[in-house]
Every structure is written in C-alpha cells, then in structure tokens.
Amino acid sequence: MAYHSKDGQEFVGVRASRTGKKQIVYDACAGKRIVLTIKNNSVTSHAIDAVLREGIGAQRVLTGVLKALDKRNIAFELPQADS
Secondary structure, three states: OEEEOOOOOEEEEEEEOOOOOEEEEEEEOOOOEEEEEEOOOOOOHHHHHHHHHHHHOOOOHHHHHHHHHHHOOOOEEOOOOOO
C-alpha cells in the first residue's frame, strides 16, 4: 500500500521492519522523511490502508496520518531524535 499526494510532493506507504513490525513511511520532496512504527502487530492491513488513504487526502498529509492513527487508537512509535 502506497499513495502519492495529488501534487506528487508527498508519499505515504507501509513496509515491514527487519523485526517484522509494520511501519508507515512518510516522505516529502522537501527532504522530510519520517518512519512510524506500529506498536501492535495485530493491526490489520485494512486499518493501515484506511489511515494512509485518510492521511493522503488531508491538506497536511503527515498531520492527517497522525490524526487518523489517533482516531483509530493505533499506537505507534515516533522516531527518536539523534543525540
């Protein structure tokens, strides 16, 4: 599952980490990339697809994805900042 925004400037998709956890990838042409790791492995692909579709349709895609995850009570880990 992967989607591009209408203007082609942003991308959201799903992948599996090396440990098998589902991850949502947000990528913007401006160079911003964020990978969110889903905490619960039982979250269905259908639920993640709904999150991606809702997010990519939002005016602010990353904010849309975060709100869609929250609305569905899907817990996720944000990337840790480099020290």
